[in-house]
Amino acid sequence: MTLQTEQQLQVESIDQNRLNRQMIVILDFGSQYSELIARRIRETQVYSEVLSYRTTVEQLRQLNPKGIILSGGPSSVYDTGAPHCDQAIWNLGVPILGVCYGMQLMVQQLGGGVERSDLAEYGKASLLIDDPTDLLTNVEDGTTMWMSHGDSVTHFPDGFELLAHTANTPCAAIANHDSKLYGVQFHPEVVHSIGGLALIRNFVYHICHCEPTWTTDAFVEEAIREIRARVGDKRVLLALSGGVDSSTLAFLLYRAIGDQLTCMFIDQGFMRKLEPERLVKLFSEQFHIPVAYVNARERFLAQIQGVTDPEVKRKRIGHEFIRVFEEESRRLGPFDYLAQGTLYPDVIESADTNVDPQTGERVAVKIKSHHNVGGLPKDLQFKLIEPLRKLFKDEVRKVGRSIGLPEEIVLRQPFPGPGLAIRILGEVTDDRLDILRDADLIVRQEINRAGLYNELWQAFAVLLPIRSVGVMGDQRTYAYPIVLRFVSSEDGMTADWSRVSYDLLETISNRIVNEVRGINRVVYDITSKPPGTIEWE
Template sequence: MVSTSQPIPSTDPSTQSEKVSDRPMIAIVDFGSQYSELIARRIRETQVYSEVMPYYTSAEEIAKFRPRGIILSGGPNSVYAPNAPHCDPGIWDLGIPILGVCYGMQLMVQQLGGRVEQADRGEYGKASLTIDDPTDLLTNVDDGAVMWMSHGDSVLEMPAGFTVLAHTANTPCAAIANPERNFYGVQFHPEVVHSIGGKALIRNFVYHICECEPTWTTESFIEESIREIRSQVGEKRVLLALSGGVDSSTLAFLLHRAIGDRLTCMFIDQGFMRKGEPERLVKLFKEQFHIPVEYINASDRFLNLMEGIIEPERKRKLIGYEFIKVFEEESRRLGPFDYLAQGTLYPDVIESADTNIDPATGKRIAVKIKSHHNVGGLPPDLRFVLVEPLRKLFKDEVRKVGTVLGLPAEIVKRQPFPGPGLAIRIIGEITPERLEMLRDADLILRQEINRSGMYNELWQAFAVLLPTVRSVGVMGDARTYAHPVVLRFVTSEDGMTADWAKVPYELIGTIANRIVNEVPGINRVVMDVTSKPPGTIEWE
C-alpha cells in the first residue's frame, strides 16, 4: 500500500467521515489512555462494532452515530489537574448506557456531583476484587477475581443514586453503578489480559446493559465492503500498491472479488525484500490467484540511493520518498487510474486523526518514536480518490477477512515485515554484500522456526546484521575476523508492547550453527533479550 505518516487526503468528500450504519455500535471516548484501542478490540471480540472518538467530541456529535453504549476510557491525568481532559456534560442526558473505566469512572463521579481525591495509597498492578453486588455488570465475574489496577486517585464520595458493586483492599469503590440511569464505573482495566473476568464484564455491558446484537462478523463486513466498493468505483479502474503483507494482499483479494480485472496491483521491488520473496509473490498472484500484478524492479535505484546513508530515520524517509517517486512514474505509465486503494487500518486512522491532538494547545499528545516507512504523501498533482475498505479493521480482523476470502496461510499468518525491509535490519550503510549476508541468515532463521512449529507462536522472528562490528573467531584452525548477527524473537498481541520470546536453546543452537557455517562473513551469533519498552521491536 502507499502509506504516509498521515492518510493521503481524498478528493471524494464522502470518504472524509465514516457512514453511520444501522449496526449496533459502542462509542469509546478516549482520554489519552494507552488502552483505548484495546477497549475497542475487546468490544469487537463480542462481534459488536466500536469506534474511538476524542474526548472533546460533543454529545450531539456522538449521538449522530446512534451508539447503544458509551465507554469513557482511562487516562494519565487527575480529574482535578489543570487542563485535565473533560467530556461534554451533555452525554449524561443522552439516555445511553455509559461505562467509565478508571479515569472515565472518576470523571463520571466528579461531573455528577461526587468526590474524587488523591488516595492515601495508589493501586498499581494486580488486585483481588471483592464483589458486593454480582448482578448486571458483574454477572459471571468470580468473587476474588484478579483485576489490573493503575490509579493514584480514588472515589471518596459517590454521586446521588450510585451504589458500590465491588471493592478491593485499597479501593472502597472499585466498581459502582446507577442502574436507574444505566451508568457504571470500574476503577480497574477490564480490557487488559491481566484482568481475570474482564471479558465477562465487557460482555455484560455490551449485551445485557446496552442490548447489542452480535452483527459485526467477518462475513457481514465482506458483503458490506463489496457493496460499498462497487458503489464508489462504478466501472472505473483501481490501482493498488501490493507489498505481499497481509493487509495489501487481503485488500487485493477483496477488491478483485468486487471489481475483477479493473483492479491493477503494482509491486515495487526496492531490493530490500527477503530471499526469493519478490519472485514468489508475483508468481503466486499471477498464476494461482489470477490477479493482475505489474512487477517493477527498482532495486538498483534504491540501493544507489542508500549509498553512504547510516542514520535510521534518514533511511526510512529516503526510501519512503523514493517509493512515492517510483509509484508516481509507474502509475502514470500504467494509467490513467481514478482510484487508489490503500490498506489503511483502524489503528492508522486513530493515530493520524486529531484524537491525539490537544485542542487547547494544538500539540500532539503522543511522542513520535519513528516515522512510517513511506513518509511525505503523494505529489499534489497526482490525484486519486481513495478506496480504503479496511480502515475500520484491526490487524487481527484483517487476518480473519483474509482467511474467509481464501488467502493461503503463508500470507494470512505472515509475521509483520517493515516497509523499508532489510534496510533497517542492517545497522549502518547498506551494500549488496551486506544484504546478501542478511538474506542468507534470515532464510536460515525462518527455515528452522518453521521446522520447529513455532512460527505462529511468535509475533516476529528475524535477524539483524551488525556490519560495523567485527569479532575474532576460529574456523578450520584458521583465525577469522568477521561480523556478528543478532537473533530477535518477540511475542506480542498488537506490537504496541512486546516481550522477548523464550525460544528453546536447541532451536537457537541449530540456527546459530547453521548461520556461522553457511553464511560467509558471519562468525558470531547473539540474541536480543530486550522487551518493548524499553526497546523497540526493530533495531532501527
C-alpha cells in the same frame, strides 16, 4: 477533485455506514490501550471505533451509539489542562463505562472526589466483588485484574454505589444503575485481566443490549458495496507487497471490481531472500491475478543512502513508493485510485491523535510513522482507497480466509512495509542487506523446522551497526551482531518475548555464525511491548 475533498467524501461514506450499524464508541483520552478496548469489543461481534475525547454530544447523537466507553489516559483529572469530555455526555441517555482515567473523570464531572493515592497500584490485583450483578455478572470474586493508577476515588457522586474493591483500592468499580453509568479503576481490556472479557461482554450485551452483527461476512458485503460505489467504472492500482494485508485487499478488490484492478509489486530491494520472485509467480500463475513487477532497488537505496534516523528512512521510502507508483501508473494507466492495505494499528501508531488546537500538544504520543500512513506526500496524485483501514490484523486474517486466500498467506507473519531497511539499524548498504537476508533465511528455516512458525506472531533477525571482537579458527574477528526477535501477540498492539527452547536458539546461533559472512555474535531480545516496540525501528 483534490485529495482533501476525496478524503472528506470517504469520511462521509464511512459515517453513513456507522449510522447503519450498532456500535460502541470509545472516547480516547491518550491511552495506548484505547484500540485494545475496541478490539475486545469487536471480539464480541459488535462494531467499535475510537474517537477523540473532544467529540461533541451532537456528533455522538448523529452516530447513535449503543454505548460509550471512556478510555484511560496519562493525565490526572485535577491537573491544569487535563482532557475533559463534553459535560452533556452524562445526559445522553446511553450507557457509559469509564476505564481508569475515564472512571475518575466521570466521578469528578458528576460531583465526586479524586485525589492522589498514598498507595499507587500497578500490575495484577485481586478484585473483591461487593455487588455481583449487572456489570460484574459472572465475574468471579477474587479474579485477577490489571491495575495502573496513582489516583483514587475518595467519594462517590450522588446515586453511585460500590461494585468492587481491591486490597489497595477501596473503589475499584462503581455504578449508577438508574443512569447506566459505570466505572472501573482497572483495565479489563488487557490480557492480564482474567475476568476482563466477561465484564466487557456484560457491558456490551446486557447493559447496552447490542446484537452480534459485526461479522466477517457482513464486513465483506459492506466493503464490496462501498468499493463499487466509490470506484464506479474507474481503475484502481494496488500496492501489492505479498503480505496478508495487501493480499487480502487484492482478493477483495478483484471480487468487487475485477479487471479494473491492477496489482503492482515494486521491488524496493528490502525484501527477504527470494521473496519477490516467488510473490509474482504465486499471484500470476496460481491466483491468476496479473502483477506488474517493477525493479526499483537502486533508486530506493539511493534515497536512504547515509540515512540513520528511522523516521527519515520510513518517510523517504514512503515518498519513493508513491513516486514510483505515479510514474509506473502513467505507463500502465491512467488510474484514479491507489489502494493500500493500511490497518487500524498502522493508523493509530502513526497518528498525532488528540492534538490540542490551542497548545499543539499531544495527549497521545506518536510511536512511529508507517510507510503507508505517515510517509505519504501532500501532493499525492492518487485518491486513496483503504478498505481495511478499520480492521485489526486478526480481523484481516478472517476476511482473507472467507474470500479464499490460501493459508500460507493468511498465516504469514507480519513484515514491515519498509522491509529490511528498518531491521538494519543505522545506514542501509548492499552488503548489510545481503548479510541480513542470509541470517533471516536461517531464522525462518529453523522456526519452520521446529513447527513454531504459526505459533509466533513474529520471528526475525535485526542487524546492529556495531562490531565486536570474536575468534574463529584461532583468528580474531571484528564483525556485526545479529539480534533475534521472537514475540507472541494477539494483535500487535502489545507483545511478549517468546520463551523458545535454548536448543533452538543454539541451533540458529551456530548456523548464523558459521554460515553468514560478517557475523560473529548472536543475541536474543527479551523485551516486551511495551516498553519496546516489536520492530527495532
